Amino acid sequence: MKKTLTIKIITAIAFVLSFIMLVPFMWMVITFFKTPPDITSHPLSFIPRPFTWENFTRVFEEIPLSLYYMNSALVTIIVITTTLLFSSMAGFAFGKYSFPGKEIFFVFLLSTLIVPFQTMMIPLYLEMKWLNGIDTRWALVIPHIASAFGTFLIRQYVQTVPDELLDSARIDGCSEFRIYWNIVMPLCKPALIVLAIFGFYWAWNDFLWPIIIINSAEKRTVVLSIVTSGYLGITSDVDWGPLMVLSFFVMLPTIIFFVFLQKYIVKGIALTGIK
């Protein structure tokens, strides 16, 4: 009797707190459908009156969203591809081969994890200048092109694959690359999926690097559109309606990913602790 009561209280607390966590998202949705006078009305109305789609039409007219989506998608796809390829190749080598200098190379890679991106962004910008990368889409890929963390993740996973499997493949005349590509990688699928999801979030949500590198309007990523839209006024003249619609479209892919891949995301973070 006593136990069911505590469970009930815990359930109630958990749901009230969850509701509070969701308030910002709900308020964003309510604001979608409000007219400017309704947005600033006193006291606040919780049901948009009159109901309007004007904020949506304004965003679609004023912001080239499909272009920005294309830019972000391009960067994200390249990042996922290169990160998976380079990290899995290196992870496989570190997990399954012994070669001179292995420890040194591994420490070399992992040591980059302790240096925050902020401490190298200025030289990286100057480097992009030499490489004619300023204001180009390919430069957006650079900070995420390969991942030391991913290498580590794949290495840990590869080590669970029995050596006998690799040796028997060698006896059958399988090349080392075939062993990697056709035998080991299919067995590493869970780790690769986790890394792909991380790659998606790194690339899609990146803000600091794109804002440094990109000047031209047509090369902006979706995330940049929030600060370049003009909806986010300096102090008072903020266009809340369109800003909320735009914010929604910026976060939409991350929400969709989360809904469908929640299990992998949570498992990946719990296992690795990386964000």
Place this chain on the structure above:
Amino acid sequence: MQNKLNWQEYLLLGDIPATGDRKVKTLSLEKRKWIAAYLFIIPIVVLFTIFRIYPAFYNFALSFMKWNIFKNQGTWVGLKNYTRLLEDETFLTAFKNTLLYTGIFLPIQISASLGIALLLNVKFPGRSFCRAVFFAPYIVTLVATSAVWKWLYDPTSGLINAFLEELNLPTSLWLLGENTALGSVIIYSVWQSIGYGMIIFLAGLQGIPQQYYEAAQIDGASKFQSFLHITLPLLVPIMLFVLVMMTIASFGVFSQIYVMTQGGPAYATLVLVLYMYNQAFTFLNFGYGAAIAVAFFAFVLAVTLIELKFGGRRVISY
């Protein structure tokens, strides 16, 4: 099959089909493995040398230079950038704000996410839904949720002040008030990152063997005593981990501040990375920006090492 030479095999084994390759066969198996391993790690080693290691070291060199943007080269100025740091009051403000932000954010974030993890470790209907809700803000684009919170914080028509008015509580200027702006950003950041800590703590809680609790119960320990003497000590390594990860993240805070306050009002939310960004990319003082980056890195490293040293002592294994 043997003739189907794809570019990857070509790269690894040369211009001959893999199985019939004479050159490869004359190499011992061990040498062949070495070569394969090096070829596997070459791409990432090269990329990291160019885009991570080199910039990290170059940043250090750059901090002793004055950068000429027209000639696109630097001239050595010795310690000038560093002496300037110590005299620059704006830098000291940014440093102080970053410390304040981290100092307030960390204890709240860690205790809140631990509390939520304990709450959501209890089995009840709808638990996985609640977990997803707490985790969601962490995974959703930070820049977008910052914009949403800017709207919630709006002093005249934002939801938070409207709610406070409704309850006849005093309202606040939030992001626009000099004394409240940094605190407002901290509240947002806790909301944003609580799910990260929760996930790690939940994984840690699940790793504690149930027998410990059963044994404690037999010995007559109360729920609170079990928490204090079993759960908490065993969670110390995980807390340390969350602490280190969050320290690095909160010292590097940038995006939410860029969106919500731009460092204002009157430098009240100016933090190190924002100041570094402004110096380098608004005023084009690359050398000075690099010096700020060195100070930033040295500080993050020092704090992390201190945390690990003192925290490491408290790690207990049963």
